[in-house]
Amino acid sequence: xxxxxxxxxxxxxxxxxxxxxxxxxxxxxxxxxxxxxxxxxxxxxxxxxxxxxxxxxxxxxxxxxxxxxxxxxxxxxxxxxxxxxxxxxxxxxxxxxxxxxxxxxxxxxxxxxxxxxxxxxxxxxxxxxxxxxxxxxxxxxxxxxxxxxxxxxxxxxxxxxxxxxxxxxxxxxxxxxxxxxxxxxxxxxxxxxxxxxxxxxxxxxxxxxxxxxxxxxxxxxxxxxxxxxxxxxxxxxxxxxxxxxxxxxxxxxx
Numbered sequence: 001x002x003x004x005x006x007x008x009x010x011x012x013x014x015x016x017x018x019x020x021x022x023x024x025x026x027x028x029x030x031x032x033x034x035x036x037x038x039x040x041x042x043x044x045x046x047x048x049x050x051x052x053x054x055x056x057x058x059x060x061x062x063x064x065x066x067x068x069x070x071x072x073x074x075x076x077x078x079x080x081x082x083x084x085x086x087x088x089x090x091x092x093x094x095x096x097x098x099x100x101x102x103x104x105x106x107x108x109x110x111x112x113x114x115x116x117x118x119x120x121x122x123x124x125x126x127x128x129x130x131x132x133x134x135x136x137x138x139x140x141x142x143x144x145x146x147x148x149x150x151x152x153x154x155x156x157x158x159x160x161x162x163x164x165x166x167x168x169x170x171x172x173x174x175x176x177x178x179x180x181x182x183x184x185x186x187x188x189x190x191x192x193x194x195x196x197x198x199x200x201x202x203x204x205x206x207x208x209x210x211x212x213x214x215x216x217x218x219x220x221x222x223x224x225x226x227x228x229x230x231x232x233x234x235x236x237x238x239x240x241x242x243x244x245x246x247x248x249x250x251x252x253x254x
Contacts (some may be wrong), residue, residue, distance in 0.1 A: 003137040005097045005123050008071055008167065009059035017055055021048035025154070055235030058242060071099070074197065074233045078166055079103035081195040081251050084111035091116070093150050093184055094168030096123065098131030098143065104164060105135075105143045111161070116148030151180055158189045163196070169200045177205050181250065185215075188254045197228065201246025215252070223252035 028041040050160060061068045084090050084102050088111045092101040095115030105113040119127050131145040148154055150165075163184050169177050181196065188194055198206050208225055215223045226232070226249045229239035239245045 001022075001137045003134040005064050005071065005099045006130070007059050007064075008062045008103065009055055010123060010125055010220060011059070012124070014052065014055045014131075017048060017052040021045060021052050024048055048070065054241075060075055061079075061238070061242070068233060071236075074166065074228070075099045075103050077228070077233055078164060078195050078197045079107055081193070081249065082162050082164055083193055084108040084113075084162045086110040088112070090161065090162040090164060091153075091155065091160045091184075091187055093148075093153075093165040094171075095131060096126045098134045098145065100164055100166050101131065101143050101145070102135055102138050102140050104162075105140045106138065109142060111142060113143045114160075115143065115145045116153075117145075118147060118149060126245065149252065151183060153183060153187055154244070155187045156163060157186055158192075159187045161189055161192045163188050163192070163194045164200070165196045167198055169196075170204050177210050178208075181211070185254070190254055191221075192254050193252070194254070195249055195251045197247070197249045199244055199246045200225070200248045200250065204246065208248070212250075219254075221253045224249070225250055 024041055024045040028045050030039060031038040031041055033039055033042050062065055062071045063069065066074055078100060082090065090104055090108070090111060090113045092104065092113060092115040095101045095117045098115055101113045101115035105111070115131055117126065128145045128147065135143045137142070150168060169180050172180060174180060184196065185194060212223045212225050226250055228234065228247045229236055229245065233247070234242070234244065239247060240245065
């Protein structure tokens with residue numbers, strides 16, 4: 001049995017965009033481009049075709065079976081920063097298909113990794129059962145998975161020796177994603193480590209440099225914001241056309 005981590009750009013989303021493009025295309029042919037409505041249909045057809053192509057290229061880049069394998073590079077890269085003491089526990093927020101949870105568990109075989117996710121309908125191919133199947137396929141026994149809400153974690157303060165997350169919080173509708181980060185870090189023990197990767201642009205997160213200083217003022221021993229679009233996980237060009245500009249790891253120790 002082989003692990004199946006799916007794709008961050010689900011096939012259903014690509015096919016859905018393609019179907020919409022086809023519908024607009026048919027409408028354009030039927031109506032004709034001589035009329036105003038026909039011209040609007042043509043523009044919508046072109047826009048949907050461009051979006052479909054973008055989604056297809058994203059899916060190809062993220063594929064674990066393809067040549068680029070950006071997803072695997074990011075997962076392995078984030079996991080490399082996570083150190084958990086023997087017998088310790090790690091929380092992975094928004095575990096999806098279990099990829100980061102499993103990577104961290106492999107690297108820290110004497111620790112327990114708990115992955116949580118709401119497994120929403122927009123990512124219907126991701127599930128708790130999939131996470132557990134992937135763990136079994138990878139021969140990993142130090143993981144567990146449960147449903148949870150990143151905005152209100154069902155864990156007491158200072159429960160975990162490490163917390164991780166990858167490309168999760170930017171998907172949560174919120175006017176204050178820094179508050180969601182604080183909710184995650186609330187569960188981190190004194191002396192624990194964290195590695196959170198996301199699109200931490202100013203538009204999505206506000207001033208993250210100020211947030212780094214805020215954490216330091218709160219007593220965190222080490223806090224860094226590491227740009228991952230400078231060749232670490234992707235090139236500047238890739239981050240631009242993939243709409244991943246601002247991707248960075250917030251990492252350090254409490």
